[in-house]
Amino acid sequence: MLRRIALVCAAGIMVVFILSACGTEKANQEQQTADVKLIIKxxxxxxxxxxxxxxxxxxxxxxxxSTGNHGITIDKLDLSLDPTNPNQVITPTAGTYTFECSIACGLGHKDMKATLIVE
Structure with missing residues (x-):
């Protein structure tokens, strides 16, 4: 019985640490600021x-x-935007990155492509 209580307590402590780590990461993302802004419509x-x-x-x-349900993902830059997460601060490295709409948005979805050039 004592061992079971110890296991439950240990599991509870692990859950608290995991949840606090997730909260810290989210807070750090929200605190990131940038003087340069790029709006993609x-x-x-x-x-x-x-x-x-x-x-x-x-x-x-x-x-x-976005007007409608659209998103952008550039894996090489760890950039992912969608209606639930429309803003992200990153420090991109030089390169040319082609991106597409990342959400199946309808008949014209396959034509939604653009290029990001980081100089």
Whole structure:
């Protein structure tokens, strides 16, 4: 019986540590700020530009303004935006990154492509 109580207490402590770590990561993401902002607008199965340019090696706030259900994911930059997470601050490295709408949004979905050029 004493062993069972010890196991339950240990499990409870582990859950508290895990939840506090998740909260800290979220807080750190929310505290990140950037002087440079890039807004990407998505609607009618297209992005507002076919090409976006930013300077690299500096924090940039990427924002998705979407009419409809659209998203963007660039795995190589750990960038993921969608209607539930429309803003993210990252420090991108130089390169050319093609991205597409990451949410199956309808008949024109396959045509939603653009390029991010980080100089």
């Amino acid at each position: 998505a609607s009618d199965y297209k992005f507002d530009q076919t090409e976006y340019r930013v300077k690299g090696n500096q924090p940039i706030q990427f924002s998705l303004e």
